[in-house]
Amino acid sequence: MANWPIIGHEWAVDLLAKVIADDRLSHAYLFTGPAQVGKTTLARTFARAILCEKQTGEPCAVGDPDARATACRTCRRIAEGRYPDLQIIAAEKNTIQIEQVRVLQSDAALSPLEGRRKVFILREIERATAPAANALLKTLEEPPPHVILLLTSHRRDLVLPTVLSRCQIINLRPAPLTQVQAMLTARFAAEPTQAELLARLSGGRVGWAVEACLHPEVNAVRNRCLDELLALTTAGHGGRLSWAEALSHQADLIEETLGLWAAWWHDVLLVQRGAPEAIVNLDRRGQLVQQAGLYRPEQVEATLTDLMRTLQRIRANVNVRLALDVLALRLPKPIVA
Numbered sequence: 001m002a003n004w005p006i007i008g009h010e011w012a013v014d015l016l017a018k019v020i021a022d023d024r025l026s027h028a029y030l031f032t033g034p035a036q037v038g039k040t041t042l043a044r045t046f047a048r049a050i051l052c053e054k055q056t057g058e059p060c061a062v063g064d065p066d067a068r069a070t071a072c073r074t075c076r077r078i079a080e081g082r083y084p085d086l087q088i089i090a091a092e093k094n095t096i097q098i099e100q101v102r103v104l105q106s107d108a109a110l111s112p113l114e115g116r117r118k119v120f121i122l123r124e125i126e127r128a129t130a131p132a133a134n135a136l137l138k139t140l141e142e143p144p145p146h147v148i149l150l151l152t153s154h155r156r157d158l159v160l161p162t163v164l165s166r167c168q169i170i171n172l173r174p175a176p177l178t179q180v181q182a183m184l185t186a187r188f189a190a191e192p193t194q195a196e197l198l199a200r201l202s203g204g205r206v207g208w209a210v211e212a213c214l215h216p217e218v219n220a221v222r223n224r225c226l227d228e229l230l231a232l233t234t235a236g237h238g239g240r241l242s243w244a245e246a247l248s249h250q251a252d253l254i255e256e257t258l259g260l261w262a263a264w265w266h267d268v269l270l271v272q273r274g275a276p277e278a279i280v281n282l283d284r285r286g287q288l289v290q291q292a293g294l295y296r297p298e299q300v301e302a303t304l305t306d307l308m309r310t311l312q313r314i315r316a317n318v319n320v321r322l323a324l325d326v327l328a329l330r331l332p333k334p335i336v337a
C-alpha cells in the first residue's frame with residue numbers, strides 16, 4: 001500500500017497513488033462520504049502527492065521535524081500553507097459564491113508559478129449557489145491542461161448531476177474503529193478509555209475523532225445535546241416545542257444533534273437486547289442502563305424510526321421547524337416517570 005499519512009481509505013489511497021505514478025490524472029475528482037470522514041484531508045494529501053517534486057505517487061513525509069528535513073521544498077511549503085499553486089476554496093457566509101469561482105477561473109487561466117500543475121480544492125461543493133455551480137461547470141468542461149480540481153461533498157444528492165458526471169468520484173466510508181482508536185493513542189497520546197470512547201462516538205469519521213480529541217468542547221456539545229434529550233423526555237408540550245424552535249434556527253447543529261440522539265437510542269436498545277458491550281456512549285453506561293428500564297423496546301424502535309424520517313425530511317427541504325416539532329412531540333415519555 002502507498003505510504004500516505006491517511007487513516008483508513010486504503011483503497012482510495014492506492015488508487016490515487018497509482019493514478020499519479022502512471023501519469024493518468026483526471027482533471028476533476030469529487031470526494032464524497034459522511035461529514036468529517038476525512039475527505040478534505042485526503043484531498044489535501046492527494047494534492048501534495050500530485051505536486052510533490054519527487055513524483056513517486058507518495059507525498060514527502062512532513063509530520064515531524066526530522067522527516068521534514070528530507071522533504072522536497074514543495075511538500076514543505078504546502079504543509080506550511082504557503083504554496084501558490086494549491087488553493088483551497090470554502091463557503092463564505094454558508095455558500096460558495098460566483099465571485100469565488102470567478103477568482104478561481106482567472107487564477108486557473110494562468111500557468112503554474114512553480115511546478116507543472118495547479119490544484120484547487122473546493123470544499124462542500126453542495127454549498128455553491130446556482131450561478132457559482134454553473135460557472136464552475138465551464139471550468140469542469142474545458143479545464144486548462146495544467147489544472148486539477150478536487151471537490152468535496154457530504155451531500156452528493158445536492159450536487160448538480162452535470163458536475164457529478166464530469167468528476168471521478170471517490171466515495172469514502174468510515175474507517176474501522178480499531179484504526180481510529182489506535183491513531184488517537186499513537187498520534188495524539190489519548191488515554192486508552194478516551195481513545196475508545198472517541199473512536200466509537202466518531203463512528204469511524206476520522207476528522208471528527210481528531211477534532212474531538214484536540215478540542216474538549218466537541219464532547220461538551222455532545223454532552224449538552226444528550227442532557228437536553230433526557231430533559232425533553234420528561235418535558236411537556238411547551239418545553240418540547242421551544243426546543244424545536246431553538247434548534248430550527250441552528251441549521252449547522254441539526255444533523256449532528258439528530259445523529260447523537262439516534263446513537264443514544266440505539267445504545268438504549270442494545271442494552272435492552274442484552275448487548276451492552278456494543279454501545280457507543282461508553283462514558284454514560286450507567287445512565288443507559290437506567291434509561292433502558294424506563295421504556296419499552298417498541299417505543300425506542302419507534303423513536304429511532306422517527307429520527308431517521310426527520311433527517312430525511314429535513315434533507316428533502318421540508319419545513320424544518322415543522323419536522324422538529326413533530327419529532328419533539330413524538331419523543332417517548334418514560335413508562336415510570
Ligand SMILES: [Zn+2]
Nearest residue numbers: 052060072075
Ligand atoms: Zn515532496
